[in-house]
Amino acid sequence: MTERASPPAPAVVADRLHSAAIHLLRALRREDRALGVGPAKLSALSVLVFGGPRSIGALARAEQVRLPTMSRLVAALERDGLATRTPDPEDGRASRVHPTARGRSVLRQGRARRVATLARRLEQLPEADRALLSRAAELIEGLT
């Protein structure tokens, strides 16, 4: 079934992954936009919800952005009532960022929206392909 022809060269795989990632995100961005939150905020919020509260610096590292970028994102999340900041008892410079109940709710809604588009298409794939994509996501996260 699978092509045994020739093994895909790393450069080709890199190209394909790059292109696929760009197009996937563009397709999903529409849904996130409808939510009124934006992909960067949503992604940071996701780290807070699924990975637990943490400092702005830790969040920046997790999201692979610079500190000023994350500082602004957190300020926006706070303004929107999706996260709160509490002072770090150990370190007077730092603060810890927590998701709010509304933040969790918005994340669920965003996820529901993606399910309504991407997952609807995923459902039409054979289970083996779905398992393959799941494994691929793990591999990609492992690459970085």
Place this chain on the structure above:
Amino acid sequence: MTERASPPAPAVVADRLHSAAIHLLRALRREDRALGVGPAKLSALSVLVFGGPRSIGALARAEQVRLPTMSRLVAALERDGLATRTPDPEDGRASRVHPTARGRSVLRQGRARRVATLARRLEQLPEADRALLSRAAELIEGLT
């Protein structure tokens, strides 16, 4: 090795793919930035080089962006000497966008840069995993 436990639910796969795509692109963006071109222009240029010349509208559809966005991207590509526009002989309103030699060259360089980072890591994967990622990229493109 692989978990045989339960098949991944579409919603979970959707989440994982979304997150993986975000983080992959953030990791690669640094390299594209070093090239001085930017991911959106690079992606459009890639369509022109590998898919052939086409109108701005067709390019916008291929890239899943709106016409004004692509209009500006093409203007920038032209300004940078990476693409040219010729009038469409069939349709006085439309124009066809072609990559220039320099555009092709820049694309090769960008690809080389990605190879230098992503593909270097891909090389360390077992060939089976690489084949899996290649297949995953195809599946993702097929979803949209």
Place this chain on the structure above:
DNA sequence: TTGATTTAGTTAGCATTGCTAACTAAATTG
């Protein structure tokens, strides 16, 4: 054929999200 509509593209203006540079203030180190 002409008048109305559609289609291709542009321009203007806004929002988001990335960056660096330059700063403050707290923590650490010598």
Place this chain on the structure above:
DNA sequence: CAATTTAGTTAGCAATGCTAACTAAATCAA
């Protein structure tokens, strides 16, 4: 205790997404 490092902010720039409003060419309908 002075010097340095670390956490975070502010300011300002660039890229890239959007909608609204326009021009001009093509098409459709009467």
